[in-house]
Amino acid sequence: MELYPVFxxxxxxxxxxxxxxxxxxxxSYGFLAVTVFGTLSILAxxxxxxxxxxxxxxxxxxxxxxxxxxxxxxxxxxxxxLLQKEDIRIATRDKAVxxxxxxxxxxxxxxxxxxxxxxxxxxxxxxxxxxLYIIAVTTFTVISLLMAGWGSNNKYALLGGMRSAAxxxxxxxxxxxxxxxxxxFAGSLSMVDIANAQQxxxxxxxxxxxxPFGIIAFLTYITAATAEANRTPFDIPEAEQELVAGYNVEYxxxxxxxxxxxxxxxxxxxxxxxxxxFFGGWHGPLLPSWIxxxxxxxxxxxxxxxxxxxxxxxxxxQLMEFAWKFLVPLTFANLILAGWFKYAGWHW
Amino acid sequence: xxxxxDFFNLLKGMTIxxxxxxxxxxxxxxxxxxxxxxxxxxGVVVLLSDKETGDLNCTMCMLCMRACPTAAIYIDAxxxxxxxxxxxxFKVDHALCCYCGLCExxxxxxAIKLANKYEFxxxxxxxxxxxxxxxxxxxxxxxxVDTRKKKPAAKAAAKxxxxxxxxxxxxxxxxxxxxxxxxxxxxDKPSEPKATDTxxxxxxxxxxxxxxxxxxxxxxxxxxxxxxxADDDTKKGxx
Ligand code: SF4
Ligand code: SF4
Numbered sequence: 001m002e003l004y005p006v007f008x009x010x011x012x013x014x015x016x017x018x019x020x021x022x023x024x025x026x027x028s029y030g031f032l033a034v035t036v037f038g039t040l041s042i043l044a045x046x047x048x049x050x051x052x053x054x055x056x057x058x059x060x061x062x063x064x065x066x067x068x069x070x071x072x073x074x075x076x077x078x079x080x081x082l083l084q085k086e087d088i089r090i091a092t093r094d095k096a097v098x099x100x101x102x103x104x105x106x107x108x109x110x111x112x113x114x115x116x117x118x119x120x121x122x123x124x125x126x127x128x129x130x131x132l133y134i135i136a137v138t139t140f141t142v143i144s145l146l147m148a149g150w151g152s153n154n155k156y157a158l159l160g161g162m163r164s165a166a167x168x169x170x171x172x173x174x175x176x177x178x179x180x181x182x183x184x185f186a187g188s189l190s191m192v193d194i195a196n197a198q199q200x201x202x203x204x205x206x207x208x209x210x211x212p213f214g215i216i217a218f219l220t221y222i223t224a225a226t227a228e229a230n231r232t233p234f235d236i237p238e239a240e241q242e243l244v245a246g247y248n249v250e251y252x253x254x255x256x257x258x259x260x261x262x263x264x265x266x267x268x269x270x271x272x273x274x275x276x277x278f279f280g281g282w283h284g285p286l287l288p289s290w291i292x293x294x295x296x297x298x299x300x301x302x303x304x305x306x307x308x309x310x311x312x313x314x315x316x317x318q319l320m321e322f323a324w325k326f327l328v329p330l331t332f333a334n335l336i337l338a339g340w341f342k343y344a345g346w347h348w
Numbered sequence: 349x350x351x352x353x354d355f356f357n358l359l360k361g362m363t364i365x366x367x368x369x370x371x372x373x374x375x376x377x378x379x380x381x382x383x384x385x386x387x388x389x390x391g392v393v394v395l396l397s398d399k400e401t402g403d404l405n406c407t408m409c410m411l412c413m414r415a416c417p418t419a420a421i422y423i424d425a426x427x428x429x430x431x432x433x434x435x436x437x438f439k440v441d442h443a444l445c446c447y448c449g450l451c452e453x454x455x456x457x458x459a460i461k462l463a464n465k466y467e468f469x470x471x472x473x474x475x476x477x478x479x480x481x482x483x484x485x486x487x488x489x490x491x492x493v494d495t496r497k498k499k500p501a502a503k504a505a506a507k508x509x510x511x512x513x514x515x516x517x518x519x520x521x522x523x524x525x526x527x528x529x530x531x532x533x534x535x536d537k538p539s540e541p542k543a544t545d546t547x548x549x550x551x552x553x554x555x556x557x558x559x560x561x562x563x564x565x566x567x568x569x570x571x572x573x574x575x576x577x578a579d580d581d582t583k584k585g586x587x
Contacts, residue, residue: 058365062373310365311358326351 036113044264048075058309085253098151101144102258108140109262112269115191119282119290130191142168145247152250160246163236174327175224181217181335182207182277195281208278213338218278220331225270233311271300385464390447393440394463394487405459408433415454420444438480443473463490
């Protein structure tokens, strides 16, 4: 399991060169962190490009076309540009909060990848409370958005931060409950166990094919996840039409880029979780496991992108109403019935 | 079941966007691909040359200069010792031009036209003032309908008619109604000779037909030069 063999190999290598015990561990863990971080940063850059392409083609435009073949390094160039930009710090900001908000957002976005299995044995650490851990750390995003809103000392940013807090807290409930339904199926909180429970029988062991609870859980999860990732139709915190850009309106340069990349890392996270929970994780025939995982994840991301470029945005009150009056009762009913079926031993 | 209906509607929306995702983009990648403008689109002002001889069609009548609302056209053509005008200067300032097309409308000799070309931006605003050579060069490959009376071709047959036409012209020069009338009658029966034509016109009918063949290829319904064809017809009717 895990990236552990690589870690052990590196650890042994460092030991043989004669570095002391704490350092060899720290360096080899650092290596793992950098690997995961680098992969995800590239993925995030790719996703930005892909989203722009999809958006363009849905509107029968091309999207980026000028930088390289079909603009393939457009986002790399954008990142370079943002790095060079002046970091504008407004005078009325709350210094510490303003500084740490993007950092918290960025780190929180990447933290989830400790337990997400990219493929067979491609997982940093198979925690036995994996999915619970993910739900816990992704909530940090709310804090960072609220920090950004507060630290900016700007009414639009603050409104965006408040809205995002309200939204994410509301949608956390249906999301967690939908995930719980899957945990009822799998009987484990570990991401690896959940994926393994869907192995075999071509695709019909996937949890999404456990009617009717699987499909309902998936639909509620994907709705809540869209809201969690602050994407249209639930992009209330950003709401360009009303709030300029919402919580990140005062940020520029690399700090803005951190928010922006974190958003796309979050998009990948929710899709990766959806794949692990409902689509059998990395399991698939012939191709290597990580390719299957990426293929499935990109399919889910495509779905989320279609959402974004199809649906109009909800109003704040509609958003809350939808979460509390519709999603929460539905997910709870789903969970209770699924638990009952499981307990009674009917058809599983 | 409202929920299911809503859900179905969402799916419907996604099918539509999904379909659009699969379609070809309509964007024109400008420097590599260029838009083919319609022939009647009003772009750069050019001077037209005779299709056979290659000389300018312009007779230096200055009508276009007077018609131009922005004074973008400047013509200098003094008379020589034979009282014949010699073209000294013909300038069009594209920075002043508002692309109204009035010059084209004013010209009786198919000599000036707003071509369907649109790439003539420059670094320097002075470069937008085009002299006669440039105007002619750019206008060389511009397709146009020659509505002038060709003297050598139809001279012998159309001589009496021409005299008559001149008479008639003086009577009905500014009289647009006659042109309108002809246009209408043309719309009804384009190929038949006009009932209003006189005996003299009957005599020259074959010549007229001949002329119609060589000088008006725009009888087709998708002709974009409706004004010109109306003019053409007026002259034909007169002939
Ligand atoms: S372009 Fe036409 S209107 Fe202008 S001077 Fe020449 S013949 Fe006359
Ligand atoms: S198009 Fe109009 S503004 Fe331009 S030169 Fe002709 S008459 Fe003048």
